[in-house]
Amino acid sequence: MPIDSVHIKLRELLDANARFDLTARGTTNHCPMALVALARMGASPDRLQAFFDMWERKYALSAPPVDSVISRHEWRGYLGERAAFGALRLCFLDWIADAGAVAVITEVLREVPFAPATEAFHALIRLAYGIQAGHAGEIASGLASLISSNLPIAASLDERRAAESAGAGFDRVSRAVSGLALPTGSIVARVRAVATDPRFGETLLAPPASVALLDDLARATIGAYWRKPDFTLLHTVTATSAARIVFAQVPDSLMKPLLAHLWVALCAAVATVGWPDAEVADVPVPTLDWSDVCRMAIASDDDHVIKMAYTCLCENRRDPSPLYLATAARLVS
Incomplete structure (x- = not known):
């Protein structure tokens, strides 16, 4: 082909x-x-x-039809305005045509606090996939979603001690809110409920002091999903991988605040379902190989199966682990 x-x-x-x-x-x-x-x-x-x-x-x-125009100097005023998605998309698309995608992504992420939990991580993932495809419309859509559906989590990490590991930090907030009655339905509603519970703010730790925090988060989230194949935990895996793609577009000076916001969002998401206690046992050797996984994922009409299998493939290429193939094989089977 x-x-x-x-x-x-x-x-x-x-x-x-x-x-x-x-x-x-x-x-x-x-x-x-x-x-x-x-x-x-x-x-x-x-x-x-x-x-x-x-x-x-x-x-x-x-x-819906777009019946208004948002200039590139006005977009900040539409934070959290869901109805502005279409107009924001056109604003960012026009701006990208003039300045290039990297400049626009950088400016947007510099000007407003990063909210990776927006639409329970789908805005971030859509932006990352738009970057991978080199498609200006999808990059604009991801940015427009981040702004129009913005889901901030107000939690300062200043003067907080660092978690010993990603798993330890996730476990701490999970235990703190374990009795919280969560709404049924969307991940967004559950993340919002956890993020606004005082116990979350009281027990949240700073991220581990690691020079490779994204790598640590990737290993922690795939391990958690392997032990507990929960729909929310699936999104922590795909969101962490997406963050790596997006963060590669921006200057190093933005990395610390972006990583901090990602950490807080992942903590809130994990706390909605709880951190799995058991350690990763020996991972069975799948009967499928990567070519089988890709073939079966391609045949699937389940978008989450498709995206998770693809994420496992990409992350395994970057940092090989038997967990990725075993997870993807279990998912497509």
Whole structure:
């Protein structure tokens, strides 16, 4: 399969996705993220089209008309304004055409506090996948989602002692809020409930003092998901991987605050389901290999299976661990 034909089809479908709303029936718009993951795992143009058609038929909602214009000097005033998503997307898209994606991503992340839990991490993941695809529309959509659906978590890390490890920090806040009655439904509602509970703020620690904090978080989250295959923990794995992609675009001077906000958001997310106590046991050798995993993920219509399998593939290439193949094999099977 000529790789150009896949890229052409992917770009065509990502362009077409602009007619879909930020939300979907019973979920958010996962379509563009799944398409990028499918393409990068080796899906054919026909498979990309079939997934897009399935999504449009079963889940997509039409984007409302954009009846206002937001200039690149006004976007900060629309923080948390869900209805402004479409206008913000066009604002960022126009700005990217003039200044380039890296400049716009950097400016947005510098000007407003980073809120990675926005839409329970999907805004961050969408931005990362847009970067990987080199698609200005999806980069603009990810940024617009981060601003319009902004979910800040007010928790200063100043003068807090550092957690001994990522797992120790996650475990501490999980135990502190273990009796909290959480709303049913979206991860967003549960994260918001934990983040506003006083016990969360009282027990939150600073992140471990590690020069490779993203690597530590990646190992901790995949280990937790292996031990406890919970839907929320799945998102901590995909969000950590997405953060690595986004953070690679910005100057080193922004890394410390961005990592701090990511740490707080992951702590809140983990606390909604609890940190699994058991240590990682010996990981069984799967009967599937990576080619099997990719083939089965490509055949799936489950966007979370697709994205998680792709994340495991990428993270294993970066930092090989039997957990990634075992996790992905369990998921696609």
